[in-house]
Amino acid sequence: MNRVISYMATYVFWYPFIMSLVWIAGSLVFSSKRATDKDLDIEGIDWPMISILIPCYNEESTIEETVYHMNNIAYEKKEIILVNDGSKDNTSEILHKIAKEYDNVKIIDCKENRGKASALKLATFAAKSEYLVCVDSDAILDSYAAHYLIAHFLHKGERLAAVTGNPRIRNRDTLLAKLQIVEYASIIGAIKRSQRVWGKIMTVSGVVVAFRKKALVEVGLWDHDMITEDISISWKLQEKFWDIRYEPRALCWMLVPETLIGIWKQRIRWAQGGQEVILRHWRVILDYKHRRIWPIYYEQWASILWDISWVVVTAYFFITAESVKQLIIWLTFSSFALVFMCLIQLLISLIIDSKYDKVMRYFIWGAWYPFIYWILNALIVIFAIPRAIKSRVKGGYATWTSPDRGNLKKS
DSSP: OOOHHHHHHHHHHHHHHHHHHHHHHHHHIIIIOOOOOOOOOOOTSSOOOOOOOEEEOOTTTTTHHHHHHHHHOOOOOOOEEEEESOSSSSHHHHHHHHHOTTTTTTEEESSOOOOHHHHHHHHHOOOOEEEEEEEEOEEEOOOOOOHHHHHHHHHHHHTTEEEEEEESSSSSSSSSHHHHHHHIIIIIIHHHHHHHHHHHOOOOOEEEEEEEHHHHHHSSSOOTTOOHHHHHHHHHHTTTOEEEEEEEEEEEEEEESSSSHHHHHHHHHHHHHHHHHHHTTGGGOOOOOGGHHHHHHHHHHHHHHHHHHHHHHHHHHHHHHGGHHHHHHHHHHHHHHHHHHHHHHHHHHHHTTTTTTTTGGGGGGGGHIIIIIIIHHHHHHHHHHHHHHHHHHHSSSSOOOOOOOTTTTTO
């Protein structure tokens, strides 16, 4: 038993250490080889029509502001399609009022909550454009974000299916909000940059992503039985050899949870969605043609194994009285080394992201990240495993709820 615990403890240390090096290297390669600071020739391009799709569920507090800003982005040829997915508040009445105020707004008013994937499907059927920009109902797009997204489709070939943007956080007053600013820069942004260098991306950002409608139709659109439609559609597209790109200049400002309960519910959903995807798409490891997706597939399992190992090792050391001294030594050494590596990754990522958003001021909050998020995320993954297995057996519609979006007044 001690030998097993020893192996698990070794893995608990080396996995995040090595992956930090991978994310740092990938971010630097992407920033030097893939990213560009060249301005778009806005006036010199004949921009195509786009359809902005916004699914809504209990969004009475945010949707009017979102539509106002969407209507005022610099992209001129656009329509906005709002889908009420069986909201129980005043969202339906507000959408009908909005439709009367804006000539380019359509609404689809569903009386039953069938999930975000089903809402996006309905919006796609109603869309006139070949290019769909999907955003959340609390999102505010940067004025030229749509241009940066659509430019990829005009210059990168017919096999490009999606371009995911760069989510930015609007509410920045609380400790948990500051930690998520750190996370989006040092973890989520770094991972997307690195995965793009590998060739495949685990998931587009559901809060801001542009799709080619033809690609969506070819793969059967979104899966209504998957809890995270953004992860699911990413894998369906790439399994059919469609390409996905990441555009860090396509900024989208969003609200994030500011309570532990809100973050717990959000991350349980994310973890469950990732697990559902790797359970459904396991056959990719049997086909050599899908070898470029193997790294992110195996990394997902490696991450789950790390979470399980961390919980087991920590529990074992605490329960076993004679291991108290060993626990102190192990925690002191591993925590110092991992936090040090985490801060290096954070610093490099914040420097890269500071070109798009003033995030360097939040570097000091990075010291809190390992102590709060590593513990929280490990527990979240453990709790999500039975949910993912149950959902694969049960099937049906993966319905949703409006998440905790922090303090709207502060944003």
